Amino acid sequence: MGTREFSVLFGVILIVVMLIIPLPTFILDILIITNISLALIIILVSMNTREPLEFSIFPTLLLLVTLFRLGLNVSTTRSILGDAEAGNVINTFGNFVVGGSPLVGFVVFLILVIIQFVVIVKGSERVSEVGARFTLDAMPGKQMSIDADLNAGMISDQQAKQRREKIQEEADFYGSMDGASKFVKGDAIAGIVIVIINLIFGLVIGMVEHGMGVTDAASTYTLLTVGDGLVSQIPALLVSTATGIVVTRAASEGNLSHDVTSQLFAFPKMLYIASAAIFLLGLLTPITVLLTTVIAAGLASMAYFMSRVEQQPDKEEEEPEEEREDDDMKSPENVVNLLTIDPIEFEFGYGLIPLADANQGGDLLDRVVMIRRQLALELGMVVPVIRIRDNIQLQPNEYAIKMHGNDVASGELLLDHYMAMSPGVEDESITGIETTEPAFGLPALWIGEEMKEQAELSGYTVVDPPSVVSTHLTEIIKNHAHELLGREEAKQLVEHLKETYPTLVEEVTPNPLSLGDIQKVLSNLLKEKISIRNLPTIFETLAEYGALTKDMTLVTEYVRQSLSRQITKQFSPDGEPLYVVTVSGQAEKKIAEAVQQTEHGNFLAMNPDDSQSLVENIGREAERLSEMGQTPVLLCSPAVRMHISQLIERFLPQVPVLSYNELEPNIEVQSTGVVNA
Template sequence: MFNFFKLKNSIKKLKNSNSISWNVLSGPILLLMILSMMVLPLPPWILDLFFTFNIVLSIIIILVSMFNTTTLNFSSFPTVLLFSTLLRLGLNVASTRIILLEGHTGSGSAGNVIQSFGHFLVGGNFAIGMIVFVILVVINFMVITKGAGRVAEVGARFALDGMPGKQMAIDADLNAGLIGEAEAKKRRLEVACEADFYGSMDGASKFVRGDAIAGILIMIINIIGGLVVGVVQHGLSVKEAAEVYTLLTIGDGLVAQIPALVISTAAGVIVTRVTTKKNVGEQMISELFNNPQVILLSGLVLGILGLVPGMPNLVFLCFTGFLFLLSYYLYSTNINQSHFSFYEQFRKSKESFYLKEVSWDDVRLEDPIGIELGSSLIYIVDESKRNNLLIKIRGIRKKIAQKIGFLPPIVHIQNNHNLPNSCYKIFLKGIKIVKEYAFYDKLLAINTGNVKDILTEKIVKEPIFGMPACWIDHSLRIKAKNRGYSIIDPVSLVATHLNYIIKKNLHELFGRQEAQKLLDRVSKVAPKLVEEFIPNIITLTSFHKILKNLLVENVPIRDIITIIETIIENVNVQNNVKELTSYIRISLRKSILQRICKDEKNIQIRVLDIKLENILLQSIHPDSYIIEPGLADYLIKDLTRSILDKKIMSKNVILVVKHSLRSFLSNFLRPYFEDINVLSQLEIGDQKNIQIIDIIGSNLNKKK
């Protein structure tokens, strides 16, 4: 009783569900129909319906494969191939049953479809029918299916081999801020689906090959079985039995093999197509009949053959004339398009150079950031390509805006014909910062220290950090990865170099205009806070200098509200820009420590010896960064010694000094130690997990 009520409730839920549709149940229903055909005897008219459905299904499959622009648009094709093969085999079993049971009654005993294919298509001659059937099977088995299977096998291998590289490219774009998490998940799913599709196609092609072999065996069994049944059971003569049963068998084989040939062709189209924005028909026509020279030469060759005696001259010469007309039409179309394009360019150039008066718009201002590219590198800014420099630069600017707190200026890119082909330059306010080389058609293999075997003797320096590297062809990518090299393409190289330059010069790129735009942005979030901030509390010039001081020491200005509130609270006590910057650093101490130490549990620091601190306090001038040469030399040498000795122990170089010394020592030491972080004791605060790993200047007395 319990099971009855449970079943009743399930049926009720199924009726009430809006998510169940006919396409959800189509697969199980089709499978049940195929099994029914194999087990239950079917009347001839139902068999006609199924054979017609099989033909229609094969036509739909090949049309879908022709009109799709990508293989993943028909990702269910391997499963469709399996079901269509099972459908044909089920029809073969059902037709074999009815042929052997009712074949003695005449050629129409197995239905009109089999009768039509057995009489109309082969003229009622079973010998011709058998030959046509064998030819169709050979074409399907030896040519189409074998070729499609080989292409699917190679495609599956390359898809699987390329998966790690595609996944790394997606991760790189995600880390660079070019795409979001949702887009990254979508791309990863596409890569996985592509690999699954080609892997499935590699196995699904065996269904068609097995179907072709089964068709030959079924034909032989039907002919032999028909002769035995007709002669022994129904008393037909050998000639009558051979004529009736063989024609029915040939008709049955043809009505199954023609859809099989169509579906095999669809499989070949799916695995051999190259993914473009066009379908297969548009792609073939646009590439075959696009060059007038090729059409003209083809017409000349055909015309010469048409003049040879004994050849079908009229047909050949008619096609020659058609090809000449087509070549003339294509040539005229291309000429008109080129003339129109030249006219448009000339018209625009006249407007820009002759019709316009000279104005202040012709004055060229220096770009904050600029890139000049050699001739061969201009292709890295091609917007039609998925991996181009413009997309990566947008990602760099977006990531800096999110992490640092202001939007860097637009990067101006131009082609410089005077540069070597593979050279690029990066400019900062018109000043050349770097000049390096990147080869567009190659990859840079970087030796990060884990290389097992050297790939080539032609070693160059990686342009950003100076690590040993070499330029390799794309064919050596997998080999280089296996040996431990880190691979980077030229687009990513230029983008990474630009990102490095921007991060090192953020304070140079942050101008008064950026400061004003930042205030405008804050006014939308906290209008009351900035209502009288400029100029009543502080001038825009002083505010700009404070933010630049923070950026010089790589302190993000994202928490701009805290910065403004700190200025408002302390401006009456101290209106000096340097001192206000120190107050802001104390307010931002937690974020500064988090940026430096990240997730480290212990903060490992270096401190100055008390005597050295006192000497420095007595010798430096408050408003200058001058220090006695001998003392400066000693400080640099001892700090260098400490960094080298404690390199393994401490990842980050943190020097904690008195608050009054912090600004001076930070500016003094930064040119010598690029990654040093000079913090004051007030910025450390009440942190409990501090570990002093070295005291700078502890041997000062010993030296004396």
Template sequence: MNALNMPPWMKGLSGNGQALAAPILIIMLLAMMILPLPAFVLDLFFSFNIALSIIVLLTSLYTVKPLDFMAFPTVLLISTMLRLALNVASTRVVLTEGHTGPDAAGKVIEAFGHFLIGGNYTVGIVVFVILTIINFVVVTKGAGRIAEVGARFALDAMPGKQMAIDADLNAGLIGEPEARRRRNEVSQEAEFYGAMDGASKYVRGDAIAGILVTVINIVGGLLVGMIQHDMGFADALKNYVLLAIGDGLVAQIPSLIISIAAGIVVSRVASESDIGTQVISQLFAKPQVMYITAAIIGGMGLIPGMPNLVFILLAAVLGGSGYLLQKKEKDKVAAAAAKEAAGPGGAGGPGGGAQAAPEQEEATWQDVLAVDTLGLEVGYRLIPLVDKTQGGELLKRIKGIRKKFAQEVGFLAPPVHIRDNLELKPSAYRITLKGVEVGTGEAFNGQFLAINPGMASGTLPGMVTTDPAFGLPAIWIDASLRDQATGMGYTVVDAGTVVATHLNHLITTHASELLGRAEVQSLLDHLAKESPKLVEDLVPKMLSLSALQKVLQNLLAEGVHIRDMRTIIETLAEFTPHTQDPSDLTAQVRVALGRAIVQQLFPTGGELSVMTLDNRLERLLMQAMQTGGADAAGIEPGLADTIAQQAASATAQQEALGVTPVLLVPGALRPLLSRFLRRALPQLKVLSHAEIPETKTIRVTSLVGAQ
């Protein structure tokens, strides 16, 4: 029967074969407890139990983080139930067939009884009790305690981790799928440690049950052998004690292995390497430690009566290992120095004579270095934030910043060239635009910046500073004060977020300078994929690429996004036959984008709270434009100072009300006042009446120039 002709129910079974493993295992466990099993089947299951415990131990050794083995609590429960079921099945066989000889319960139990305890009952009982104590008192109890503490800490840290995920999502550093994955990982971590805390109780109960089962097997076996089968005490003791101890050992050894695996899983710290690599690279990594240990062991070997040969041999091995480690470190340093010193003309002349002075090469065009559009320079203490090998989170954040910028503003910002600068302070950084510094600040790796948004209560110990992006009062605090600062109303961010936020703010502020001809051409090429005729008719037939670039830069300079390139191109195609002036074209494009501009400034509500000009001031400005042109230089200095002061006062009132400061003016005055007020009040947006959609209601909150 091929797959096409297979019935639906059979296809479901074949496709979900792994899902049937759990029901089959449960049925098998119940059958082992109820049905009598032959000795060969017992050997098979005991061997499988040992193999399963070894697989679990090796899997725990090679996991990188606890959640990589998320099924471990369930595996722990299943393995415990498997051992108990085997105890029940083997007890039945021991009591019913034990009089026939030591191989009555299978070869595995006989082998453990003979080879591990050597046929000596006292030794067997002592070994069994020691293994049970180690498993019950040491390994399982410690693993359970670690799981309990880990579960408590995971639950306590859950709100903070969720808030950090939400903050990264709101900042655009991660997307919704990544945020969902991180939230699931946080909840799974708490559930895992909680499940491990509960599952460890099964192992402790298994250890107690192992002791009771062994005692019952010995007592019951003696009674069955002497009463039912008329065996002598010595013969019954020989058979049943050997079988009972072998049965107990064959169950306790896999149990001990599983308990060790549980301790390894819950006690390890998550990293990018498995436990074996961690131990070797950290425990045997320092030559000084090896030398000191070798000296101590060697000194003990010189004491009379000590095993001198063993101690001295071990000391020699440790000393040799330390020498090899030290030599390896020196070779690395020498290789790095040689690589740094190597350069053109650095090799000696032929014949092995004195090294000739390097000949100065002629200057070429390769010596002309291109200026990076965007650059980030960091001090040496901030290198871990931008070093990929050290898990630098700032690199991921910068990628998220560029992606968010492209989605919101409408074009792809140039890549950020990152390098270290030893001339800066150790914790300082500098942001450059076309080789010129546009922002600088300090960020202390390992500490957190508590920013006071204006509602924080109380003060915190730390270094007082200001937020480099927005100038808000802030304090650099230790990580231990993070939760306290959050509870007091501070906005707490790490050093990487401080640098990323500052960079994001500067990129948004200087968006017009980042839009070059290459970016404009890329925008046109992207739009031409959907509307090739629209782009072809405008550029370069009606409007040059440089004029289009100037219009887009004018929009970006005033904080207008250019995502709607279709509307921008269509508007330019309509008005370009009448004028080629970039300022006039920008005004027409702003009117076409009016709904988007207002939506950007007032995301919610149908009423717009704005400021306007007094009628007398409006007439004065119109007269100044007629005499001096559309330039702020045409405004009389005293009047310009009065306008700036009153606009600043009205802007402060708007911000106190929680409203975006917007000045509504006639269309003819808008370019003049926008250029005039932009430098002193960058947060103030100047709109014209024509840019307000008809569906919006205007509410005037203050007049500029009323006094």
């Protein structure tokens, strides 16, 4: 334990000693001067802090200082009443400060107490109460702001943790100050009571025990009592003022002295007006003209010099400033800012505000953070900022998901209900409001709390509204991930890869492939829900085939084949047999014959009737596989895979198309159907 920590412990023990053991007068003198010094230090520190939390120990310090002062009062009262002597400091205050007049000293003491109790303590107490209330009311909004910044990637987890801790410390500080201000109020009341006790009992003890006359007893004990009151109330007044400064202090870049001088004298012309008013006061009233003239001249001089200081830089920048103002009027900056469109927006009606309000138990912001982390692991891309806001144009229980300003999905939630999805066998005893599960389009029911347990026992899948909207948002982002990966996002991924694979990145970009070419390949993979997290393997393939062709769709096929282990794991996670629908050789031949080659790449120019027939056949086989409880997968040769995928993507987007080269040799493939032309 250091010397400073030991001194604090020793001070607390000394307070207890003062309450019990009589102290010599010379020690009392030392403690009284120490009390005044401590009060001066506290008010000076409070004036030099930039924000209240820089003096966060103040509430506890206020208790210790108040207890120290009351301990001194007990010791000085014991000395005054017992020995009619209280040391040199109290005698000096009683004789020199108040001119030896007990009545004058008593009046001065009362004025100090009134100033402290009625003005400073009352105001500080009120400000502490309001500050504590406003700080607690503002906590949910500040927490949401921090979560939004974290979700946007503007701050790190560590910075978010520090900000949350600061908000908690502010709430604790103002709550403590609300209680600590009562110490100051009680101290003022105790000071009055102690003075009255010393006066009354001093007269009685002086006449009875010391044999003094009434006049001598009144003079002696009144001077000592008033001196004691003054040496205790002056530090108390300083500490009370420090309390008011701390609780009324707003956060700024400067200390109190800097803020007062810079803000109070920010308008020199106002000093001229004040100077003229003081000068006229001397002319029009019996007040001495000389006095008012001197003060008015001082104010005018101050205004003149302050104006000179302000005009010096203004002259140098007068012309550029005017030009800047003209430019601002002509500049479209304030209009351009309105053109910004968020990549992803989640809007909700006012009835769903509790979803995002942490004060009401909403955890949507936390869920969004987890969604971004989950998709980073699953898709290998950083999902852009998900902007969350309320929209009064929506129905109270409605929400909408937007991509680049356009609606892509919507839904409706009942916050006081649960969504129950049937296992396939309906239970007539489970009743509720019919609805559709928004993420996968399954029929569902909104059921009440009382029916939740019964539905779970009947095999229903029961989820709460936040989980419903989180699942919907996750699926929408997965389905539209390729739209969210632009060149800027692709550049971030390339820069991240370059930190660990600099040679590989340099071999791929900017030559032979541009950033746009890389972005197109990555977007093609995401479009078919293939993760791009394995960027090293992807770039190895790009380095090998990027110089051979400029058809990025074809390069994507080579990348898919290099990701065969990943694709196999994706569709057969546990090594189980993969049930597929295969495309017949006749159909593949017909598709291959319909492929047209151009300088910009290959495209499928198939007869509309043949295309429709092929899509219908694939749809029937996929539906039959789904009825068997298996995920429909279409398997074909590498030569036609991308053309079949492009053909059915609009009609059967849920059916993945794989080629034989994209599956590992050890995976067991079982064909459940064949698609013919």
